[in-house]
Amino acid sequence: QSALTQPRSVSGSPGQSVTISCTGTSSDVGGYDHVCWYQQHPGKAPKLMIYDVTERPSGVPERFSGSKSGNTASLTISGLQAEDEADYYCCSHAGSYILLFGGGTKLTVL
């Protein structure tokens, strides 16, 4: 199965909102409510930011929110801050035991 499709880069100014999309198929993103998002700073391990499409793990700011429509999931970051600059990866359960990741999106805070 192919990786999920994400934009290579997005950018925004401090205080603004940005949205990162993650497009799959009806066999993964569209078929299950088990879509997640990771944040990864350079040289660091990924950090879970959103799971089950909309849920935030303890400690993740409310500025981070997730949604899904059809085969496309989205991560929205409101009130952008400098420390949000990182790579973001979406993930999706894809049936049986399959786990798919997106190709990653580099967020630049201008």
Added chain:
Amino acid sequence: EVQLVESGGGLVQPGGSLRLSCAASGFTFSSNWMLWVRQAPGKGLVWVSRINPDGSVTNYADSVKGRFTISRDNAKNTLYLQMNSLRAEDTAVYYCAKDLTWNQLDYWGLGTLVTVSS
């Protein structure tokens, strides 16, 4: 505090073998699915393998099936990845991670670098 600490990476020649370990603490290791995920230099995340809590069920990505073996020792709170017939394209940082639910991973180790090169 949950901690996952990988070890065992290094430089290996094509066709060689390595065994990665992941020492877990701070949670009930024997109750959780565990996964290995890798990331080639400058590239994205790729799922490698996963194992159920008692070690009786294992799954692999097609790219490593037949070459890699995942296992665990719940008495030692340790996850393993035996990697044989290594190829240049296996070069990556290998992370072990704890499954929260449905392959969504809430804790990750810092990773261990595997370099396959002659």
